[in-house]
Amino acid sequence: MSGISRKNERGEQVFLLPLEMAEKIARHDGWDIARVQRYVFDEGQGVARSPESIHPIVTGGAGYKMSYLPIWGGGSQMVMRRL
Numbered sequence: 001m002s003g004i005s006r007k008n009e010r011g012e013q014v015f016l017l018p019l020e021m022a023e024k025i026a027r028h029d030g031w032d033i034a035r036v037q038r039y040v041f042d043e044g045q046g047v048a049r050s051p052e053s054i055h056p057i058v059t060g061g062a063g064y065k066m067s068y069l070p071i072w073g074g075g076s077q078m079v080m081r082r083l
Contacts, residue, residue: 010049012078014069015040015056021066022058055080 017025017036025031031039037051048054055078071078 010046010053012053012055012071013040013044013048014071014078015054016059016067016069017056018063018065019058019060020062021064022056 025036033056034051036056037054040054040056041048041051044054
């Protein structure tokens with residue numbers, strides 16, 4: 001199956017959230033991870049198959065620059081575990 005036939009599938013999505021921004025969201029807005037996932041899902045117009053399929057990852061470093069890591073929606077599933 002070619003990538004063309006899979007591009008409309010909604011899979012999991014990842015974005016890197018800088019520490020400063022994560023702290024601001026938690027401190028001033030009172031949002032937790034579930035609220036961030038729900039917001040991105042609702043505003044993202046079909047970016048993922050569910051809010052739980054959106055993975056904000058808090059990264060180190062100063063600044064407010066976020067990165068989006070598009071994930072192939074071809075049926076693979078992310079596996080994560082705490083270190």
